[in-house]
Amino acid sequence: MNERRKPRHRISHEDRLTWLTIGAVAPAALIALSLLWFGEYSAKVQWTLTLVISGFAFGYIVSMREHAIRPWQTVTNLLAALREGDYSIRARGARESDALGEALLEVNELGETLRVQRLGAFEATALLRTIMAEIDVAVFTFDPEHVCLEANEDAPLTLAFPGATGRWGVRRSTFREHGLPYELLVLTDLSRTLREEERIAWQRLVRVLGHELNNSLAPIKSVAGSLENLLRRDPLPTDWHEDARSGLNVIATRADALSRFMEAYARLARLPPPLKEQMDVGEVVNRAANLETRLPVQMQGGPVISIRADAGQVEQALINLLYNAAEASLPTRGAVTIGWKEVEEGVEIFVRDEGEGIMNPTNLFVPFFTTKPGGSGIGLALSRQIAEAHGGSLTLANRVGASGAEALLRLPS
Numbered sequence: 190m191n192e193r194r195k196p197r198h199r200i201s202h203e204d205r206l207t208w209l210t211i212g213a214v215a216p217a218a219l220i221a222l223s224l225l226w227f228g229e230y231s232a233k234v235q236w237t238l239t240l241v242i243s244g245f246a247f248g249y250i251v252s253m254r255e256h257a258i259r260p261w262q263t264v265t266n267l268l269a270a271l272r273e274g275d276y277s278i279r280a281r282g283a284r285e286s287d288a289l290g291e292a293l294l295e296v297n298e299l300g301e302t303l304r305v306q307r308l309g310a311f312e313a314t315a316l317l318r319t320i321m322a323e324i325d326v327a328v329f330t331f332d333p334e335h336v337c338l339e340a341n342e343d344a345p346l347t348l349a350f351p352g353a354t355g356r357w358g359v360r361r362s363t364f365r366e367h368g369l370p371y372e373l374l375v376l377t378d379l380s381r382t383l384r385e386e387e388r389i390a391w392q393r394l395v396r397v398l399g400h401e402l403n404n405s406l407a408p409i410k411s412v413a414g415s416l417e418n419l420l421r422r423d424p425l426p427t428d429w430h431e432d433a434r435s436g437l438n439v440i441a442t443r444a445d446a447l448s449r450f451m452e453a454y455a456r457l458a459r460l461p462p463p464l465k466e467q468m469d470v471g472e473v474v475n476r477a478a479n480l481e482t483r484l485p486v487q488m489q490g491g492p493v494i495s496i497r498a499d500a501g502q503v504e505q506a507l508i509n510l511l512y513n514a515a516e517a518s519l520p521t522r523g524a525v526t527i528g529w530k531e532v533e534e535g536v537e538i539f540v541r542d543e544g545e546g547i548m549n550p551t552n553l554f555v556p557f558f559t560t561k562p563g564g565s566g567i568g569l570a571l572s573r574q575i576a577e578a579h580g581g582s583l584t585l586a587n588r589v590g591a592s593g594a595e596a597l598l599r600l601p602s
Contacts, residue, residue, distance in 0.1 A: 359374070361373070465497040506571070513596075514542035534602070543593040
């Protein structure tokens, strides 16, 4: 059976340094004392010089120990202060002319760096707490045991709402602190935001509907009043038949325009969900381009791409975009270009014109808003509705470095 080895006794750094200093001083002191005591000197001289040599050797040993140990004690105190979070202490007398001075300078720089970092962390924490107190969301932090550690108390969220209904946005994410996983839960009351968006949408729609209705009803009312005054005359004018026929034609024309407007509204409101099937993008783009006959459409073909989409709805969206592009390019005799390219999330179809560009981007996708004579104002709104029904998007902006606008229809694969 092996005997347990006894731990070796290690000499401390201070004791080792002391013994090394004694080993360096002792030979010279012993030689000096030997020459003194074996020489022909009086006893008084021998004892006096012995005390002087011994005192000098002892003082030298103590001084060497202090000069060697004190800087390390300073470094220890500095590191202890840094560990305890006190970054204001600095070592004095640190210089770059020796190795120990360089070490002290590095410790001082470390303290300054940690001080700046802690100050930045405090400021960031204060900013975060201010933001959490002001935002209209509730934020909760959970530890690995799913115990709630922190929540913004000022969040306008009541956790006890029996019988209440609403729409909430919930986001959950994880992060690590000291190697342990924590969870962050964010709750947002979407009811107020959605109601505000709904109110704005209704205001825009009512404004456009009111404008269109007034445009049709105002001439009808005016003509009806004129006809009433005409029929009240006694006797009737000889040409009253022509005046009555002309007025009735105006009423019929405006009523027909109002009927078309309501049909367009119904078509926009009753867009069916897309019937997604495998669709060749190039084939649909070519088919839509061939339907525009007012001016030639330049094709910039892309790669062969097949996506799941409703070919009829996508073609209708492209027809609307090409129609608007041609309308913009006809006055300037510019060109219309259509093409597609593969992107990370699917396919991007672009339609470019060389017209005068977009003058009123604010109401661009507002239903029934139009600046063109005889326009219905539903083409872009319907096209964007088709794109969003497919999980994609439609954007329209002025071209950079060229005249005209560019429509980007993005569809997922």
